[in-house]
Amino acid sequence: MHRGLAVARHRGIVLALLGRVRILLANPNSTESLTQACAALAQRAASPGTRIESWSNFEGPPTVDSMYADYMAGRPLALALAALSPPPDAIVLGGFGNYGTGAVKEALEVPVVSMAEAAMGMAVPLCHRFAIVTTAARMIPYTEDVVQLAGFASRCAGVRAVELPPIGEGSLDEQRVLDELGAVISSVTGDMGADLVILGGARLSPYAAAARERSRAPILEPVSCGVQMAEALVRLGLAQSKAGKFAAPPRDLKEYE
Secondary structure (H helix, E strand, O other), X not given: OOHHHHHHHHHHHHHHHHOXXXXXXXXXXXXXXXXXXXXXXXXHHOOOOOEEEEEEOOOXXXXXXXXXHHHHHHHHHHHHHHOOOOOXXXXXXXXXXXXXXXXXXXXXXXXXXXXXXXXXXXHHHHOOOEEEEEOOOOHHHHHHHHHHHHOOHHHEEEEEEOOOOOOOOOOOOHHHHHHHHHHHHHHXXXXXXOOEEEEOOOOOHHHHHHHHHOOOOOEEOHHHHHHHHHHHHHHHOOOOOOOOOOOOOOOOHHHHO
């Protein structure tokens, strides 16, 4: 076994035994209320003793609602997380998208888990094909690209949307959102043949528990999936491979700024 991997695994076992796993939940957008809502979900999903810390990308957009916003989120996210000292034991990226995920994996040695990847990875052993419900019709092609990039396209029955108003334009009518979410879940499970549904956006995550009461199909909430996967990677002493795609950049990170 490679010495570095052996050391990482030993450290992971020790952290798990001591109940001292430290996970940073990083919100790619700047909306602090969304960060706190996701942090509450993350803490409920965490094992006893796991410490959840949260971070908002205050240099990024208020929401990732387009390709442009994705790119505007990615650079400050990667710069800030690469500069963490000391780094956490793992990072969960708390948005259902791309926004520089690969760059963060390159820059860091600790496990970096995209909640989108975590949810799809957990869905595969639980279903034949899953569907994803996102937060706007314009985000359907974007989410399809996320699925393709992560390698799960053959297991995805499709992507549909519940139209949520832009962040900052008044409070959500929670009953209306839940009713529309229930209707979309019924559609994807009935018409598209999906036998599991992933909530494809942090703004939908708080509705997971209520949605499960209305659906025979399992409903996956991605923040919780990300936290559980991050904990498992820490315990196993595993992180993204540095032998290929996620090898550290060839120059000092400061040279890219």
